[in-house]
Amino acid sequence: MGYCFKKDPNVTLLIEQESNAVARDESQVEQHIREMLEARITGRNAVVWRAKSGDIPDKDPSFLVAYMPLDFGNDARTGREIAAKEIFENYGGGPRKYRNGLGLAVPAAEQIEILRRSVRYLLAIEHVTAKSKMHNLTDEQKSQLRERQRTESAGAESALLKLYAEVWLPKVTTDGIVIDVAAVGGRPLQTTLDEKKQARVHDRIMELLVDLQRRVFTTVNPSKIIELFKLGEGNPSAVGIKTSDVVDGFYSFLGFPRLVSSAVVKKAIAKGVQDGFFAYYSGSAPACGTDGKYQVPLGRVRLNAGVTEEEIDLESGFLMMPQAVPVAAPEAGSASVDPNAPGGAPGGEPPLVLTPPSGPNDVPGTLSSGAQRSVEINFSADRSQLFSAWNAIANLADLAGKVNVTVRADSAEGFDKSKLQNGVLEPLRESDLIK
Numbered sequence: 001m002g003y004c005f006k007k008d009p010n011v012t013l014l015i016e017q018e019s020n021a022v023a024r025d026e027s028q029v030e031q032h033i034r035e036m037l038e039a040r041i042t043g044r045n046a047v048v049w050r051a052k053s054g055d056i057p058d059k060d061p062s063f064l065v066a067y068m069p070l071d072f073g074n075d076a077r078t079g080r081e082i083a084a085k086e087i088f089e090n091y092g093g094g095p096r097k098y099r100n101g102l103g104l105a106v107p108a109a110e111q112i113e114i115l116r117r118s119v120r121y122l123l124a125i126e127h128v129t130a131k132s133k134m135h136n137l138t139d140e141q142k143s144q145l146r147e148r149q150r151t152e153s154a155g156a157e158s159a160l161l162k163l164y165a166e167v168w169l170p171k172v173t174t175d176g177i178v179i180d181v182a183a184v185g186g187r188p189l190q191t192t193l194d195e196k197k198q199a200r201v202h203d204r205i206m207e208l209l210v211d212l213q214r215r216v217f218t219t220v221n222p223s224k225i226i227e228l229f230k231l232g233e234g235n236p237s238a239v240g241i242k243t244s245d246v247v248d249g250f251y252s253f254l255g256f257p258r259l260v261s262s263a264v265v266k267k268a269i270a271k272g273v274q275d276g277f278f279a280y281y282s283g284s285a286p287a288c289g290t291d292g293k294y295q296v297p298l299g300r301v302r303l304n305a306g307v308t309e310e311e312i313d314l315e316s317g318f319l320m321m322p323q324a325v326p327v328a329a330p331e332a333g334s335a336s337v338d339p340n341a342p343g344g345a346p347g348g349e350p351p352l353v354l355t356p357p358s359g360p361n362d363v364p365g366t367l368s369s370g371a372q373r374s375v376e377i378n379f380s381a382d383r384s385q386l387f388s389a390w391n392a393i394a395n396l397a398d399l400a401g402k403v404n405v406t407v408r409a410d411s412a413e414g415f416d417k418s419k420l421q422n423g424v425l426e427p428l429r430e431s432d433l434i435k
Helices: 011-023 026-040 070-074 078-089 107-132 137-163 201-212 222-228 242-254 263-274 383-400 417-430
Strands: 046-048 065-066 102-107 164-173 177-183 241-244 280-282 317-320 352-354 375-377
Touching: 011 107, 011 137, 026 046, 026 107, 026 137, 026 201, 065 078, 065 201, 070 102, 078 102, 078 164, 078 177, 102 107, 107 137, 107 352, 137 164, 137 201, 164 201, 177 201, 222 263, 241 242, 242 263, 242 317, 263 280, 263 317, 375 383
Parallel strands: 046 065, 065 102, 352 375
Antiparallel strands: 102 164, 164 177, 241 317, 280 317
16 A cells, blocks of 8 residues: 655644634633623723723713623622622722613623634634745635634624623622623524624624513603603792712612713703703803702703703703792783772772683783782693793782692593593692592
């Protein structure tokens, strides 16, 4: 039997030899994985492989994802939880303030070695390619190298895509801070590779948090701001708050909705001002007078008015409940009443009646006679118009000392008894307005 010895190197053998050499220095494998990960989250609100609490930023009003290093995925569960709580509770040597704006992406142990293996081969292929002249590689062998590189690259991207399948979030209980896990579970995520066939790692994590598990939100209702910060509640009631305190609250208080960014707060405030939930004022925090009204120029207060998000200043803005908005001083010739005027005594002329315009020539709000001792106003209004009418009725109460209010509402479908009881009658009883 004859033997044939070829000088042409075997490409597979060369790759295996280089892979063994790479495996002896695993640090270059981890460095390559880190570079892959950083390249795929550039420009995102995320940090890569920072395991110390002081290395993970604080007080940035946007939701931050900290991608934990590979070793974190291989540690025992107890040790990982202790390390995670340290990060959630502290920022270096002091307490972490924006703990409600942080999540830890945890690597899956079963994907770590798969990713390392693919990267070892990728680095080995790079080394063989760099030595192609020394190995006298033919064009066909170079083609084999490129094909193998495509295969290993696809494997690395697949493993990187699956590497982070859960995010740890802080949750407060009677026992202190515990770990709340948001995991992919049985329902697959839709986010995969981009047009360059690279893993969209951060997009995938945000899909998990925003869409799949609903742990981070892109919107918040204005009424939620009133509820969470207890505006209008207490004795004396809290009728105003700085916008900076609203932002701090959302990112500091565990149990509040987690928000993608402070732009969500701006949007909620703009909508709240437009819909009359609260008023907006920009400037130093105003003082509240003995009458319960904030001492600011009325012309600088926005209520029931269109406000763009760009107009909302989260640093110097201030929100106030409608009942705390300053009242405009009555102008000469307005509906204020001179008690000594003819016909102004009790039992004199009938009350001054103001009704909505019924024809094209009617002027809304026009007085039907001179100064009077009684004023009667009739109108129909929806929710938004009621907020607009609030200041006018409050002005009248200031002038008269007290007003009698009769409200009638009709519903073609009929009222929901529970909503009528809890949302209308009970609040009026609590205010001693009805029995």
